Amino acid sequence: MRRSKSIIYVNYSPYENSGKILDYIVENFQKVFVFSIGFHNLRNKRNYNTLEIYFDGNLQRTFSLFQIPLIQKFVFLLIPIRSIITCLEVILFSSWLRMKYNSIDIYFTVNAFTAWIGSLLKGIGVVDKTIFWVWDYYPPLHENKIVMLMRFIYWQFDKISSYSDTVTFVNRRLLNLRKDIGIFQKNAKHKIIPIGTDRFPFIKKYKPDRIVFGFIGVLKKSQGVVTVFDNDDTLLDEFGDVGYEIIGSGPDENYIKERAKKSKINTTFYGYLEGESFNEVLKKCSIGIATYDSDVSNVSHYGDPGKIKRYLSLGMPVITTDILEFAEEVEKTEAGIVINSKDPRAFVEAVKKIISRYSFYSKNAYTLSQKFYYKKIYPSMFSFA
Numbered sequence: 001m002r003r004s005k006s007i008i009y010v011n012y013s014p015y016e017n018s019g020k021i022l023d024y025i026v027e028n029f030q031k032v033f034v035f036s037i038g039f040h041n042l043r044n045k046r047n048y049n050t051l052e053i054y055f056d057g058n059l060q061r062t063f064s065l066f067q068i069p070l071i072q073k074f075v076f077l078l079i080p081i082r083s084i085i086t087c088l089e090v091i092l093f094s095s096w097l098r099m100k101y102n103s104i105d106i107y108f109t110v111n112a113f114t115a116w117i118g119s120l121l122k123g124i125g126v127v128d129k130t131i132f133w134v135w136d137y138y139p140p141l142h143e144n145k146i147v148m149l150m151r152f153i154y155w156q157f158d159k160i161s162s163y164s165d166t167v168t169f170v171n172r173r174l175l176n177l178r179k180d181i182g183i184f185q186k187n188a189k190h191k192i193i194p195i196g197t198d199r200f201p202f203i204k205k206y207k208p209d210r211i212v213f214g215f216i217g218v219l220k221k222s223q224g225v226v227t228v229f230d231n232d233d234t235l236l237d238e239f240g241d242v243g244y245e246i247i248g249s250g251p252d253e254n255y256i257k258e259r260a261k262k263s264k265i266n267t268t269f270y271g272y273l274e275g276e277s278f279n280e281v282l283k284k285c286s287i288g289i290a291t292y293d294s295d296v297s298n299v300s301h302y303g304d305p306g307k308i309k310r311y312l313s314l315g316m317p318v319i320t321t322d323i324l325e326f327a328e329e330v331e332k333t334e335a336g337i338v339i340n341s342k343d344p345r346a347f348v349e350a351v352k353k354i355i356s357r358y359s360f361y362s363k364n365a366y367t368l369s370q371k372f373y374y375k376k377i378y379p380s381m382f383s384f385a
Contacts, residue, residue, distance in 0.1 A: 005382075006031035006101060008094055008127060010109040010117070013038050013048060014218070014248075014272055018306040019195035020374040025108070026054050028382070033097050033104070035090055037114075038067055051093055065089050079150050083113060090117050091126075098126045106382070110135040112154055115161035122165075132164035133193065133381065134174050137302040159183055168193045168381055170304035171325045177302070193381050194326075195304045196374025197313040205315050205362040207355060211235075212243040214285030214316065216278055217307045219250035222298045224291030224321065226256060227347055229263040234348045236264055239355075245285055246270065247278045279314065287336075287354060288318040294341045300324065312336075312369035317361035319350045335365040 007029045009022065016022050016036050026032050031054070038048030049067040053060045066085060098104050107118035107127040115132040122130050137158070138151040161167075162183050168191040169175045175192065178184050213228050228235070228244050235242050244267040246256070253269075260267040270281060282288075288311030292300040301323050308326065311318045318336035320327055331338045337350035354361050 005029050005105045006033070006103060007106040007108055008033045008035070008097070008104055008118075008121075010035040010037070010090060010107075010111070010114040012036075012111060015110070015306075019309065019372075020198055021196065021378070024196070024374055024378045026057055030056060031101060033094075035065075035093070035114075037086055049089075063093070065093075086114070087117050087120075090114070091121060094121050094126050095124075103128065105129065106131060108133070112158035112161045115164055116157045119161065119164060129166070130164040131166045131168070131381065132161050134158075134162075134167060134169045135195075135303060136299050137174055137177055138299050139301070166381075170194050171302075173325045174302055191380060193377055194372055195306045195309055196377055197309045197369045197372045199370065199373050199375075200313060202363075202366050203315065205359060207358040208286045210241055210243065211239050211287065211351065211355065212245060212285045213287050213289050214245050214247075214282050214311065215289045215307075216247040216282065216310060217250075219246070219248050219253040219256050221252045221255065222293040222295065222300065224289065224293060224341070225252075226259045227291040228265055228289060229259045231347050232263045232265045235351065238348060238352065241266070244268070245281050247273055247281055282311065282314055282316065285316060286358075287351065288312075288316045290318055290320040291339070291341060291347065292321050292323050294321060294323050298323070308336075309369060309372060312365040315362045315366040317354045317358070317365050319347065319354070329368060333364050333368045334361060335368040336361060 007025060009025055009032065013036055016034065022034065034052040034054070036050045036052070049065040051063040051065060066089065094104065104127045106129050107121055108131045109115050109118060110133045115130065118127065118130040118132070121127045138154055140148055140151045140155060142148040142151065162178055171194060172192055175190055179186055179188065184190070215225055217223055219225060225246065242265055244265050246267060247270045249272045257269060260269070273281070288308065290305055290308045292298060305320070305324060305326055308318050308320060308330070312335055318330060320330060320336060320338055321341040322338050327338045330336045337353055339346035339350050
């Protein structure tokens with residue numbers, strides 16, 4: 001793609017460059033305006049709520065936007081107020097960008113609410129075309145009634161935003177959900193464009209002398225971070241000294257740290273790491289952890305796991321649960337082990353199996369990751385440009 005288009009890209013932290021999407025946009029568009037919006041309070045993250053302006057691949061200016069302090073206790077209670085502020089800021093700054101740079105060709109986002117903002121901007125002539133790349137679905141089920149209400153409201157925006165100019169999905173499960181409830185016709189055609197991966201040189205890996213588990217992502221109980229701690233005694237009996245490297249921050253960080261203190265596993269917490277520095281941590285790890293909770297209210301049922309693809313691209317086999325559509329790819333290619341989250345013995349057995357044929361699983365992991373190389377799969381999302 002020639003650098004001949006201007007684009008507004010809106011996403012929530014820390015997902016701005018998940019699957020290398022921000023890198024792709026900056027590499028391929030002449031003018032890029034990136035709205036980065038804070039949601040969870042992430043330890044070590046320096047900037048929340050910013051507008052960055054790129055020309056020809058180079059960052060020119062960064063504006064700090066207004067934000068309400070990210071107090072985790074009140075995150076969901078403050079969503080309406082924060083959403084109104086986000087809406088006003090994106091509309092006002094986008095209108096200013098339109099006047100300053102004459103035209104904005106594309107408004108691109110992955111979130112239903114911000115996709116709705118894009119529709120408003122198109123309606124008033126600020127942007128020419130909107131793209132909604134659907135990453136998620138939040139089942140309107142949750143033990144917390146406030147969370148359930150917010151999910152219901154979010155779904156109303158999702159239904160409206162499903163009529164953006166271009167709608168693509170990270171997997172078929174998300175598309176079929178909308179067909180099943182009548183948003184789209186059964187024969188509707190929409191592109192499936194999964195989360196992308198990076199491309200690193202392949203380095204053959206051998207059975208590690210010491211097992212080190214790795215986790216990257218927002219620290220929430222539903223992500224299965226504590227699965228390693230749940231099995232610590234058996235892991236130490238089977239493998240001796242075992243390590244655990246945890247990258248990220250999030251709402252359940254204190255709970256997970258308390259679990260780590262009570263565990264015999266040697267665990268290091270890094271918090272949120274800027275840029276690509278997390279790769280240096282993950283390269284020290286043997287097996288990636290993505291043991292998502294099988295609770296039906298868990299959004300991960302419908303997502304595309306960027307963390308798994310990051311593990312795979314580094315030649316790291318993964319242990320994941322059977323709730324993901326992507327789990328079928330992992331199982332079919334033997335890039336890791338898919339376990340039943342309800343089976344208490346499954347995790348340790350999966351570790352044994354991977355370690356017994358480590359080079360085999362590592363090579364398969366890397367090979368699978370290359371199927372989703374971001375420079376190969378993203379062009380079709382913007383093929384009209």
